[in-house]
Amino acid sequence: MLFRSVRLGHRVESIAPLAASQKAGSDDLHHGLEIGGHDQQTHAPFQLHADAVVLACHSNQAAQILNGTQHPALPMLHAIDFQPNTAYLHLDASLMPRRRAAWASWNYLNQSTQEASSAVSVTYWMNRLQPLAFSEDVFVSLNPHRPPDPKKTLEEVRYEHPIFSEAAVKAQADLQGVQGSQGVWFAGAWTGFGFHEDGFRAGKQAADSLGSRVCAAPESLAKAA
Ligand SMILES: Cc1cc2nc3c(=O)[nH]c(=O)nc-3n(C[C@H](O)[C@H](O)[C@H](O)COP(=O)(O)OP(=O)(O)OC[C@H]3O[C@@H](n4cnc5c(N)ncnc54)[C@H](O)[C@@H]3O)c2cc1C
Incomplete structure (x- = not known):
């Protein structure tokens, strides 16, 4: 075959x-x-x-x-049905918990700070999720309540999830x-x-x-x- x-x-x-x-x-x-x-x-x-x-x-x-x-x-x-989700690859640590000691691989953004939306909002700490060849902190934010700083944004991707x-x-x-x-x-x-x-x-x-x-x-x- x-x-x-x-x-x-x-x-x-x-x-x-x-x-x-x-x-x-x-x-x-x-x-x-x-x-x-x-x-x-x-x-x-x-x-x-x-x-x-x-x-x-x-x-x-x-x-x-x-x-x-x-x-x-x-x-x-x-x-x-599918719903659109926006993901950003970025270097903006302001979308992470304020205290670095609280940083995890997946960081949920507090629902109360978001506009009325049922979309999941989470920031992934890529350096902790997978071995990277550099030490600079890199994040992926899915549906953040505000976009990361444009100067620190590497890419924006629109996805669809069922x-x-x-x-x-x-x-x-x-x-x-x-x-x-x-x-x-x-x-x-x-x-x-x-x-x-x-x-x-x-x-x-x-x-x-x-x-x-x-x-x-x-x-x-x-x-x-
Ligand atoms: C930011 C983010 C984080 C995620 N984290 C996780 C995680 O930690 N763990 C986990 O398990 N999942 C995670 N997911 C979900 C997971 O990545 C997706 O569910 C999975 O990749 C879907 O795989 P798929 O093969 O079904 O679809 P896709 O990966 O979307 O593949 C479908 C393919 O079909 C192609 N295609 C579509 N239409 C056509 C056409 N007409 N002709 C030719 N080709 C076509 C597309 O180009 C695409 O390559 C995450 C998703 C996102 C966005």
Whole structure:
């Protein structure tokens, strides 16, 4: 079995069944799907032919790709909402606890100081979270009540995170019944609790279902599954 991934910068925009005439002559293709999209830099179109596709993107992005098809997963994909979150990579220690002795790897910003918002607000102390090759303190703040000092800001990134409402949790369960339908599989942290482990588990589950034995799950993940 041959696994291929789309190239970095290639944006998938559609998945459609291959016409019988396009399948003719290819002994390798059984299901026959055409994956189409564009290179985001050059805008050049690309096409790939495959038997099965794993959409390892967010559910709303998968819904966009399958838009216009009759795929049975669409109601489940639409049932999961996402909320925008802004992260800053910065050097501004004023978003950390005042007393350095109180600094931890994750530092929650006091809810009472924030405007009415349900978004989690936290500053990560990167030097403590992972070994860095320098001693200067570097932070990542997620949804801070005020942005860090622009002169001390290295990067601002907008992310989207799934909202695990009752409807979303039901959709996650229902999704299992349509995995692989029309040759399309779904993976990503949104299929679980939104953590790295969930992304790993979902990707491995899709690969296993396709007949691959890529690697054994670490014992802790296998137990949690
Ligand atoms: C600041 C911050 C801190 C975090 N800390 C933690 C933590 O400590 N522990 C933890 O477990 N989790 C943490 N998370 C959450 C975790 O990083 C994410 O949940 C996880 O990375 C999601 O993985 P994913 O593979 O599902 O999605 P993503 O990492 O978002 O990957 C989806 C990929 O699909 C690609 N894609 C989307 N649409 C298309 C398309 N049409 N064509 C081609 N490609 C497409 C995207 O470019 C992207 O590369 C954190 C998140 C943030 C923002």
